[in-house]
Amino acid sequence: MxxxxxxxxxxxxxxxxxxxxxxxxxxxxxxxxxxxxxxxxxxxxxxxxxxxxxxxxxxxxxxxxxxxxxxxxxxxxxxxxxxxxxxxxxxxxxxxxxSSDSLTETLAGQRVVGIVAGLGLAVVLAGVIGRATYGAPVGLQDANAETNPVGLAKIVFGQHAFALEIVGALLVTAALGALVLTHRERLTPKRDQRQRADARVAALADGVVLTPLPAPGVYARHNAMDVPALGPDGRPLEASVPRVIRVRGQEADAREYAARIDRVLAGGWAADSEPPPQASEPLSGDEPATAALDAATSQTGQNGPAAAPDQSTEADR
Amino acid sequence: MTPHLAVATADFSQDNFWIVLLKGAAILVFLLTSVILAIWFERKVVGRMQIRPGPNVHGPFGLLQTVADAVKLLIKEDISVRAADKAVYLIAPAISVFAALLTLAVVPFGPAVSIFGHLTPLQLTDFPVAVLYILACTSVGAYGMMLGGWSSGSTYPLLGSVRSTAQVISYELAMGLSLVSVFVLAGSMSTSQIVESQSSFWYAVALPVAFILYVVSMIGEVNRLPFDLPEAEGELVAGYMTEYSSMKFAWFYLAEYINALNVSAVCTTLFLGGWRAPFPLSAINDGMLNTGWWPVLWFLVKVWLLMFFFVWVRGTLLRFRYDQFMNLGWKVLIPVALGWLVLVIAVKALQEFGSVNLRGPLFLIAGAVLLVALAVSFFIPDKKEVAPPEPEPEPFDAFAAGYPVPPLPGQVLPPSPRKLRAMAAAGATSDPKTTPEEEVDRA
Missing domain, CATH: 1.20.120.1200 (NADH-ubiquinone/plastoquinone oxidoreductase chain 6, subunit NuoJ)
Structure with a gap:
């Protein structure tokens, strides 16, 4: 000390x-x-x-x-x-x-029950504490004579061993209960990394891309995620823009950006239209595209569209 | 508790205000300079392991590289993310660093020495639950990572902080259990007493399983490869510190290296005899090397050997997949730690209450187990390379599934058009079943 x-x-x-x-x-x-x-x-x-x-x-x-x-x-x-x-x-x-708290009560009469239970607890505690008697204090020097943890251990495992056992049993029961409640029988065989990789390679023939999808045109032409990269043929690669942005229809019009570059190269001004050009109709007005994309994703488990390159070329024509 | 093992805690009765201040400042200076050295050391050693020189431009042996990096980091623009929860975003790195700086306060660097005429232990403080205090500091430090990731208001940092939480909770269990066997054997949780009780043999020798468990879980605890999942750059950019820059990022970085030094120091103290000189040296001149300022040297050597081990592991092992990592923690480390603890307590109880001296028999048993294991290892047959059965040659479709594909094992490449012409020219004189190699040899 x-x-x-x-x-x-x-x-x-x-x-x-x-x-x-x-x-x-x-x-x-x-x-x-x-x-x-x-x-x-x-x-x-x-x-x-x-x-x-x-x-x-x-x-x-x-x-x-x-x-x-x-x-x-x-x-x-x-x-x-x-x-x-x-x-x-x-x-x-x-x-x-x-998530800030929602104040709507889902359980009927919850507040009343809560108040009653709280009052009951207060009464019990007041009764117990009011009737409690204390022994004469021994003083910190004596209590910690054999160092603090040893003194505490002697009280907990000596005087209160029974209470400790009960608390232990309660905790073990709670842990077991949690295990039982969350236990679930496996219905399908577990697929490991190897099998999933094999499945992806096998799906290669269906137009699934094995490699990572092309990155968006960030840094190449522009500093934003919504600008598609341009392929070797000069066409925008639809798959390069993140799927979420495409589904929301927030994709930028790549041809407009390409045209800007051309204007600058020709000695003109970059800004033709002030606001950044948005694709006028996302995915050529093909609204069920979301479902199609989801299908394409779930079919392979890959985070990207399956047949994206084909779609983009179609959209451009 | 254990009269024959009980040894006095370090005596701090001569400490006054300025000695405490001096020791605190010394710990701070030691940690900060060691971090600078540790970063250089890690880059240099990892570089050598990957057969490249590592930093070698600034200063002798590239020693000033870290200083240059630190200055560059400090004068970078301090970007605050707009979506961030400002207050928590600022506090989080501070929590990390402050919690990391607290640990070494209870680690003994050496025995009592004389500082300006005051006889004082080389240790800032010690109390009966010092090792628990170390655990408390690390668990508070985990809040830094966790809140930093949450407050960034971004997905990758949040994932990183969720991972770090799960990691800290599960690996602290194994770590705590491995420490309990040290407490049982030493009869104390005070660091100076634990070092004192290792005077005859180190706990790394007496409690090998606990030592291994501690070493594994300490790597998990400080988020270093192969357990650096909260900041796995291949999956989460930089995990919880993705959105941090400049000084705030530097604080996280600092905390990470301080933590590595901390766990090395704790491992040294609890398992490797602390500041005690290793065996042959400790016998010189009746333990001369265990007195005065010498022990600081042994302590530092052990800490840096452990730091080297960290770097070695980083340079050797690949990062675990998350489920493998959790399986290792919950299904291997914790059960083994529990079993080992029961064993240690049983032996200890026999010794205490049965009043039998088990040390001799235990060493015999351990030696016998080692010998038997060694002998058995000679009789385990090497895994035979099972040759795959030679598959029947099957027709090869060069455009299977619409793509040009190479032949798979068991498929035979059909002869090329040129070879067909050559075979036709050779006519009936040559054997049509020549292998391509023979064909090439002939040409």
Missing amino acids: TTLTTLLPAALDASGTTTTGEAILFWVLAPIMVVGALGLLFARKAVHAALGVIVVMISLAFMYVAQDAVFLGIVQVVVYTGAIMMLFLFVLMLVGVD
Whole structure:
């Protein structure tokens, strides 16, 4: 403990009052914790609320360490901050980047039940805490005589061994329940990387492209994703523009860009029309193109259209 | 807990304010300069492994290359993405670096030395749960990656941060379990006591399985090849730091190398005897090399050997596929770590409560197991190259499925028109079944 007292002069002095060091630590951390806790309540984004909780947890760990409960303080960070909040954030991120809370209640009477349950819990807690009796404090020196973790271990695995076993059983049950609920029989044989590669090669004959699709005309002619690259024959390569942009009809008209270059080479001005030229009719007005593209993609499992080169030439003619 | 093994924690009673400050500053300077050196070292060693010189232009042996790179990085334009969540986007790299800088505070660089007349251990601080504190720092550091990826408001960084979360959670389990066997054997979680208890033999020797588990999971923990999935450049551009530039990017980069140094230092402390001199040296002059400032040298040598191991692994192995990586973590490392832990605790309990000295028999058993394994390895027959059955020659379609294709194994190329003419010219005198080689020889 000697080191900690040099770094954080924290323990109570002989008269039982807080030392200056601990008082300073408290008054620095307390406002931060309150702000973090308020952040949990009022933050609009779920991730910000989670960040507020993390701030409170880490500050709380500092407090524990300052009060000579080193093990508790560190385990607070390892378990709660490092694992549980991490899992929370993991789920929040996967659910959606911007999903702010929807305030419509899906369960009828949820609010009433919640209030009743909360009140009940408050009554139970008040009853238990009100009736609790405390033994005479032994003092930190005696409690941490055999170092903090050893003292704690003797209490947890000695006095409270039964409670610990029950909590252990509960956790194992929960883990097993999660395993059972998420278990699924495999209905189809597993396809490994080798088989998928073979299937793609076999589909080569159906016009599937094995190589990566051509990159868009970025850097070659222009600095935007929506400009198709030009093929060796001078025709725009439809497949070079990302599929999403094509499906949305946001593809730029490549011939217009090609014409610009020609104008510049001929000594004229680049800008003929001010706004960047958009394709007048996406994929020559062929609206079910989405379905066609999806079909082409799913058929091979490749992230690109199957018969794209043919389509582009048709669209251009 | 274990009276015969209990050794005193390092004694910090003579530390005063400026000694603590001095040690803290020394750790900071050590980490920052080591990172500069580590980047040069990695590029140089990887270069040699790939038979090219590596950086060799700026300064002697290219040593100033990293300095030049760092300055270039700092004076680049600092781009903030418009879709980013501004506050979190700024905080994330800072979290990474600060958490990375915290770890070495509890790592002992050497025994007690005299600094300006004060006898003090070469270690900023130590307390009964120091190793848990290291785990806490790494798990806070993971928030840097995670929040950085999320706050960028972009797909690849988000995927990178989701991967890093999953990776940290699953590999920290295996790492923690492998550390528990060290705690059990040392009877303490304080770093100075763990080093002290390795005076007779290193835990890398006593707990080989835990050592291997730790080494594997430490590579996973600091996101280096072959486990660098959160920033796999072939899949995610640069993962969680795709949208970062200039100084903010530099902070992530810095944190990554500091973390590599950190886990090397922790591995040295927990498994490789810490600052203790390796065996033949430790016997010289009654342990002279284990006193004074000498141990700093041994510590640094061990840390840099581990750094070399990092680079070696990077230069040798390919990146894991994500499912393989997760399978390794959950289906191999964690079960093995659990089994090993049970074994260690059983042996320890026998020793403690059965009051039998198992050290002699254990060494015998370990030696016997090694010998048997060695003997068995001689009797395992080499995998025989199973020759594929010679397939019947099948007709070859040069335009199968509409494309010009080469003959597959088992298909025979039909004679070329020129060869057909040659065969016709040779007429009935020559054997029509000549192989192409013979034909060429004849021509």
